[in-house]
Amino acid sequence: MRTLIIMAAFLSSIGRLFGGDDKPAYELAEIYTDMRQQVLELDAEKIGELKDKPIWAVLMETGYPEAAVTLVAVADGAASLYFSR
Template identity: 40%
Template sequence: MKKKTILILLLTLLNFCSKKKMNYEVSETYKGLRSNAFSITPEKINLPINKQNSVYGVVMETGYPDAVVSLISLADGTTSLYFSNGGGMIGIGEHEKPKAKSIFFTNEANNYLPFTQQEKSNQFRLPEKNEVIFYFLTTNGIFSFADLEENLGNEKSKLSNLFFIAHELITEARLVSDKNN
């Protein structure tokens, strides 16, 4: 019994020590933009909401080795892409194709609310490396869903289709950015 207890303690300690906590470089600008994204309300963007618990915005965050990428999409077509270590793309939704894709993405997000859980606080954690977190901004609060990027990309997640739509939106954003540079 004593040997078994010691072995369990050693394995627990090894497991604890081997887990690497992601310490992203997070710029002050990113913190501010991210905070603003989570404080958006339908009233702030003059968006009429017809249904109770309707999604009016989605924040999809992906953890990479050196940074987090945050996609912000609102029901009015507003689209932005922020990088935790600085930089990003703002005002993408002013262009026709990204705006249409953003509206579609945000509307489609309503179908995935049953798979989410409501956030209990206003402290929205950043994803770990290889993790994706969807934050659904709704008229009843903020809901979330997290999964590994690999699961989402390999259609092993309940939100895989929404993940693919988000990446179509990111592609549209990059096309606009490339065209403007």
């Protein structure tokens, strides 16, 4: 879990480094931030199928001028695509 959060923070920093740190022209929807936070706080102990897997989930984010998009794939077979607007 800690590795996932560290990677997310690192990739976010790289994005700001190359893309500037301008705030987006849009506001994030509450459901988007809630769903994204659930993945970032994923606990393998609560999902039995994940206990023995070295990687629990993959999260990829892409920022556009009009919205942010988050793609999530979880080791239990779940996949989701979140839009910030």
